[in-house]
Amino acid sequence: MTAPLGSDTARVRLTMVLVVVACLFASLFARLWSLQVINAPKAQAVAENNGIRAIYTPAPRGQILDRNGVVLVGNRLSEVIEVDRQSAIANPSMVVRLAALLGMTVSQLDAVVANKVYSPYAPVPVLPDASASEILYVQEHQDLFTGVTATTEAVRAYSAAGKAAANIVGYAGQIGSAQYQQLKSKGYQGGDQIGLAGVEASYEAMLRGQPGVERVQVNSKGNVLSVVTSTSPVRGADLRLSIDATVQMAAANAVAQGLATAQHSFDRVTGRDFAAPAGAAVVEDPRDGSLLALATYPVYNPEDFLGGISQSKYAAYQAPAANQPLVDRTIQGQYAPGSTFKLVTATAALQAGLITPSSTYTDQGHIKIGPQQFHNDNFEVLGTINLTGALIRSSDIFFNQLGAEFWNGYVNGRRFGPTALQDVAKRYGFDSTSQVALPHEAPGKIPTPASVKSDFAQHPKDFLTGDWFTGDSAQVAVGQFEVLVTPLQLANAYSTFANGGTRWQPRITLDAEEPGGRVLVAYAPVKKETVVLPDPDRQAMLAGFSGVVNNPLGTAYGVFANTPLAAKDIAGKTGTAQVSPPKQNTSLFTSFAPSVNPTFEVTAVLEQAGYGASIAGPVVRQIYDVLYGLPPQPVVQTAVSGAQT
């Protein structure tokens, strides 16, 4: 050891340096151990997924079939022009050329390319449904269009029956941002197609299928380096509806014909032809609530929604002259039921013991209830009639009187509850949605003293009073005042009576099937309620409904007499509902056949089209022709005489 380090202090201090170094390195070793031995398994998982990104390929949606397997909505392959994002950013002159080819401005195309709904790792679709010539041009000039490629994607294809059932099948479209935020956790990606209306929306989970997932390795700049795993998309399940394509098309056609006919018929009440802008028809199997047809008019063309509806088309659908084609009148149209509501009043009166089948009433053609004067259509005097007769001839006075007695019985001595009549209506399914598997169903309305009171409290300017009068009950008894029903509710209420008292939840789907045909889910009929009547009571009512069609005095006798359908034992009820002027009367006819053990319930409701028998009746008749395989009779106006409500 040389002189300068001879001192003990220097030795000690040099050793101290070595000790410090040893401590520092020891801590490095310790930390290395903790990271690479203790933390390694956890880091392994993080590292594996660090550079992995998933690219989703949407699956073709399942087909929508009718009950016999007829395709209502299928898929077709559409050519799409796509552009690679990196190429578009790196090559502005290519973007200019592509914009010119697509007929867009450069800034429009830039906006599409920059749209964040598309995966950053996959090409951006810039032109759906590209024509063969556009694709050929791009492919032949790849030097000018680097990064531009063509691919195919499955898009919805609608058969004629599918278009006639647009309100049922609905449409799919690009997922909205709010909806995306909600559904992100269920594996939806921005830009995904999702059912937005009809069963496309309500059976989204079945129809959607399993998107294909390609897991790719990307670097920290987002460039795709390699494909790690890849699964192919699995097409969604096929949805088999209870709808019968033939019946659906027939019903749609019959409603359209009925409206066209009404538009050329003179309305003596208003002194002009009927406006007849819209209508609906429902065909139900009363045995289990299966729906064979839900026809609405006007109807939209679902093809307009492919790839997103254009502004101009959407504006056209929203124009007043178009009469709201996006509204499905079968479940969203809310109409005063008029005399068809007498089903409810008759049932309630019999159950409450207000009348028996043999009770008679002398119809003098008019009645004064409180300050109000009520009268039959055309002031017809029907004389002494019982319940059956009152249904056959549609005596309003008979039922006005019953409605009044319900309220008076409540007010004087509490013989009934304040809503005895309304309660029966609710048991038939009115005043609440039928829960058919279609979105945005309307509940209709059955007014009660409570609802009148709360309506007035909330909107004092829109209502005259918050009080309930005897006359209100008298009007409710004949389906007027504020009573509103949907055509489906009406059909389902008559189905309930027709099958002996079981109210089914209207069923639109039979099952969901794999593409091979194996049933994945069967949608069984669901019982909702029972409305039971003692047999004599039921027979009296049934005789009434049967007489409407088959008794020469019946309001719809003229519709079916002397036709092959006269032998089919059809029973039904006409309705001619008054709506607030200047609107014309709503024409309703609801029916079931055969009257014993019925297999069909057919209802038609036509807005501003006159008497139930004159136009809704012939619409229903044409639908029966198709149901029974008979040559369809044209929808012509049936002449009416006397009280025809």
Next chain:
Amino acid sequence: MINPAAYRQSRIPSRWRHLDLVLVIVVTLISAFGALMIYTATRDRLQAEGLSPQYYVRKQLVFLLIGLVVMFVVAAIDYHHYRDWAFLFYGGSVVMLLAVYAVGHKSKGAQAWFQVGSYQFEPSEFAKIALIVALASYSATFKGRLDGRGLAVIVTLAAVPFALIYKQPDLGSALVLLAVLIALVLIAGTRARHLGLLALVALIGVVGVVHFGVLKQYQKARLTSFVSSPDQPDPKLLQTEAGANLYNLAESKITISHGGLTGQGIGKGTQTNLSYVPEQQTDFIFTAVGEQVGLVGSALLLMLYLAVVWRTWRTATLSRDLSGTLICIGVLAMLVFQVFENIGMTMGIMPIAGIPLPFMSYGGSALIASFAGIGLVLNVRMRTFG
């Protein structure tokens, strides 16, 4: 021992026969391994950018050659001459630091470089070496009994480059000077009570710096964030600068952990290949080591650094004079502090500070300066025995 006959016969000057070959081989090995790590850390990224995958490694190999030449040149001239030129080196480095402050190139928020063609020259790296030589030479004159006045002069001498580098701002390099200063005054024989006083001043200084806003917000965040750094890189962190540091630190730790016991294999580190760690070829080069060669390889690398430290310490203890000892201890302090701070930072036990890993990180100035430091150590050993 030396055979006088052989000695006379040999054409190699006697001092070169005392060249510490172990030290030369070890630092060359570390540097070559560093070049390989730089290659693996930059290859894929460069390719993705359309550049040659060897862009960085080629430049680094050139620096390595220059570094070896500089090392031998530094070793060749008797270090006792350096004592005479010490204040020339010191003055030169201060002038360069002032110049870089005036006309230097601004990059990544710091003004620390001269742009020379396509190369960047970083005066602070050479200031470290100059300061070691200057402080060692001056304090050696006290013959192991550094008094209060001498200590004050040394501290003042160190304070000038420290302040200039700190102002760049390059806190990391400034802290290296501090480590060198502490080691030198310790070995130069500072009295115990002066050491205590110095420690007290340092403590007050640290408290003052942290509490009274001498440090900029981002510097404080860098220095303190590692304590609470998460184990998972959550992209939400990237929204703030402090968060981005934590994010990068999480990626850094995961990359090292991903190596496990034996590593993913050279060129097979997915984290490294996908550039998940920023600055990976420079300050975070150790993450490439950790992922690709695992605990075994990383520990081996640490052992190589320990070998460098050991040979340097041995030379320090064997030196014939105090100036040789102090030069070696200065180099030792510089290397140890840089290795510990750099590797500790990548593993989340030390604050994030921009300090390169000696012989490993990409960058010419640091590599050449490190080799110059080794040249000094070789020099002392050669002059001790030769």
